[in-house]
Amino acid sequence: MPRFKRAVLLLNGSAGQGSLERALAQIVPKLATHCHQLKIIQTLTPLEFQQACENTYDTDVLFLMGGDGTLHTAIQVLESVGRLPVIGLLPGGTCNDFARTLNIPLVLEDAATSIVTGEIAEIDIAKINDNWFMNFAGVGLIADASENINPDLKNKYGKLSYYISALQSFKQSEPLSMTLEVDGTVYEENAVLVLVMNGKSIGTHLFPLDTIDPQDGLLDIILIQSSTIVAIREWFSLSQPDIVPEDLKNVTHYTGKHIVIRTDEPKKVDTDGEIYLETPIKIDIHPKKIRFLIPRK
Numbered sequence: 001m002p003r004f005k006r007a008v009l010l011l012n013g014s015a016g017q018g019s020l021e022r023a024l025a026q027i028v029p030k031l032a033t034h035c036h037q038l039k040i041i042q043t044l045t046p047l048e049f050q051q052a053c054e055n056t057y058d059t060d061v062l063f064l065m066g067g068d069g070t071l072h073t074a075i076q077v078l079e080s081v082g083r084l085p086v087i088g089l090l091p092g093g094t095c096n097d098f099a100r101t102l103n104i105p106l107v108l109e110d111a112a113t114s115i116v117t118g119e120i121a122e123i124d125i126a127k128i129n130d131n132w133f134m135n136f137a138g139v140g141l142i143a144d145a146s147e148n149i150n151p152d153l154k155n156k157y158g159k160l161s162y163y164i165s166a167l168q169s170f171k172q173s174e175p176l177s178m179t180l181e182v183d184g185t186v187y188e189e190n191a192v193l194v195l196v197m198n199g200k201s202i203g204t205h206l207f208p209l210d211t212i213d214p215q216d217g218l219l220d221i222i223l224i225q226s227s228t229i230v231a232i233r234e235w236f237s238l239s240q241p242d243i244v245p246e247d248l249k250n251v252t253h254y255t256g257k258h259i260v261i262r263t264d265e266p267k268k269v270d271t272d273g274e275i276y277l278e279t280p281i282k283i284d285i286h287p288k289k290i291r292f293l294i295p296r297k
Helices: 017-032 046-054 068-081 097-101 108-116 141-147 151-157 160-172 229-237
Strands: 004-012 035-043 061-066 086-091 119-128 131-133 136-140 176-182 185-191 193-197 219-224 251-256 258-263 268-271 274-278 281-294
Touching (some): 004 017, 004 046, 017 035, 017 061, 035 046, 061 068, 068 097, 068 131, 086 108, 136 141, 141 268, 176 193, 176 219, 176 251, 185 193, 185 251, 193 258, 229 251
Parallel strands (some): 004 035, 004 061, 061 086
Antiparallel strands (some): 119 131, 119 281, 136 193, 136 268, 176 185, 258 281, 268 274
């Protein structure tokens, strides 16, 4: 007996036809074995993709093949519809950060096998003003780096283009004066970067902080105060398991459920790699609001 009655495989059809055919050959046999009905939908425009998401209200599981931007767009639509199917995330993007957070293999064939036979986990989601994000929201350096990525470099070098843009933006960044409110406590901060994290990977950089968990009902807030070599070292030291963030001098760490960020003048906000919001922003965590297929432990 197949595990799922009605399933949809939704493709964000920006990939080349050849790579798409190879991807389908890898994943469809794995998914079809566990689905009584498997409908494959390829979309060619953002509007088609949004409409396809809207029409999955009677679906048991929605398999999404794409990157963090694909997931981000799908969540906006599904939340507006009101009924969220179980989501099976198939990493087909540049960084696939939320797939990394969920420990989903990055090889498509392995990802399909691991999630279709995996567990259903209830995952937190964050509301930012009138929108939603799964992985992170960022102000300062990260928004500048995302906006300054050269499309030609992205196509040629993939995730390496994010590091190139980040280094260029880091040299030019000046600290922002901001008011940060965490669960009612107000902090006056100066920082070149503030991250509000639900996931634990950004630009393939994994943060092994025990407090970052998309199932704990909390958000992690990380601030970098300056664009110095010392700050860069402290930032990358976060990938070392023995580092205690509270001991760092250029990095500040908070956790909370309700976050407000205000700046002296409007600043662009990066949400899951998408830039369309500006400060001020209000962020609230919604615990265990969305179900994902994840590999069995």
